[in-house]
Amino acid sequence: MVKGGQQIRLTRKGVWAGFVDLMPVAVFSTPFGIAFGAAAIEAGISPEKAIAMSALVFSGAAQFATLDFAGPDVAWASLALIVLAISARLVVMGAVVSRELNALPARHRFPALAWLSDPNFARTHPKFRNGETDVGLLLGGGLALWLNWVAGTAIGALAGDVIGNVSRYGFDVVMLCFFAAVLAGEVRRPRMALPVAVAGLCAVATQGLLPAGWSVIVSALAGAGLSLVGRD
Amino acid sequence: MVAVLVYATRAIGPVLMAGVDPTPRLRRFLDTLAASVIAAIVATALIEAGLREIAAAAATVLVMVLSRSAVWAMMAGTAIAALWTNIGM
Structure with a gap:
């Protein structure tokens, strides 16, 4: 698809630009990951499973909700409903950027979607609106978040008790502040x-x-x- | 299973929209939807939170309006929250 005379595309340059652009925000998902890793251990999940979960699910809200279900008898149906409800906003975000995503070939579209998350969406969507055509920005931002999230989970799962309470550093409100800033801009x-x-x-x-x-x-x-x- | 469900919610939006020709009206709807989702997330977080989080969010909005820099705004909000905890309010 063509927008403003330019083809919508996903380039390595765009991925890198998105990665660098979102990194200052994304570093704060490391303390979040630490909090999740520590909470997962407390819920009786092994460090390897906690790290794998962060790598595959990549959704703090859904993962924290899942921890409530950890135990010998998992209520799968309730868990599925709660995860779907928490993640329903991803449907909305996906629909909002669908014009850009659907213009991409499938081999680009599905990776870009896998790393769709609130912060890279909030950062990239206004750029698409202003004529940006490189979906790499979205994917790159997602990769920056993912890397910090998984690294944080590993630190929290393996060494959570050494670090202590993240709220001492104000890290727990970082995502709230990020969304408040985006909102003030909108x-x-x-x-x-x-x-x-x-x-x-x-x-x-x-x-x-x-x-x-x-x-x-x-x-x-x-x-x-x-x-x-x-x-x- | 959680991973599959979350990925499905990521993928379903564009799939649903694939057959639709976006009119200006629909585009404006989606554009407003994007801001509204974030507003709802922030509002939900704030009700569940205490005065500390509200102060942090207020500082963020204030600095964002004054400086137009998201990074400064976030640093202000985080600093307020850290101060609040360490002063022991």
Whole structure:
């Protein structure tokens, strides 16, 4: 597909640029990984399994939720539902960047999707909107996050008790701050202010009424629904 | 199994959209959806959190608005959270 005269593509240069661009943010997923690794050990999961899980699943929220199910009798159906609900936002993010992704050949599309995550999505989506055509940025950012996440998990699983509580360094709020910063950037566009406010309030209102992942989806749809109201 | 499920949610969005011709209206919807998802994630995190996290997020937004630099904004938010814990509030 052609956008702004340029073919949508995935280049090694783009992957590297995305990797370098997101690295300052991604290093903070190391302390997250440490927290997960330590929590996994506490839940009775072996270090090798914890590391393999981070490498394959690559989703902090889904993995932390999974730890609640660790034990001799796993309630697979409940686990599956919770993981799906928590990950449902990935469906939305995938749909948002689908124009770029579907223009790629399958051998590029599926790796790019495997490393799709909230921070590299939040960073790359505004660039696509401004005419960026190299999906490598998305994949590179994902690889930077993944590397730190897996390395952090390994440190936490093998040496968690040496490091202690990550909240002493403020590492536990890094992702929250990252999303808050992205949001503050988005709201500068006037037509975003109302949907963002509605989505935020809706998430507050549905908290406790809906399971965690679902309240995010419903709230996001409520906010985005506003874009359909009014003049074209 | 968790890995397969999470990958499936990653892949399903573009697959669903493959047959759809994106009109300006749909594009605007998806664009707003992206910001709304992040808003909902932040709001959810903030209700579950305490004053410390709210202070950190507020500092981040303030510095982002003033400096327009996401890196400075995040460092401000993280620093507030670290200070808060170490002062023992």
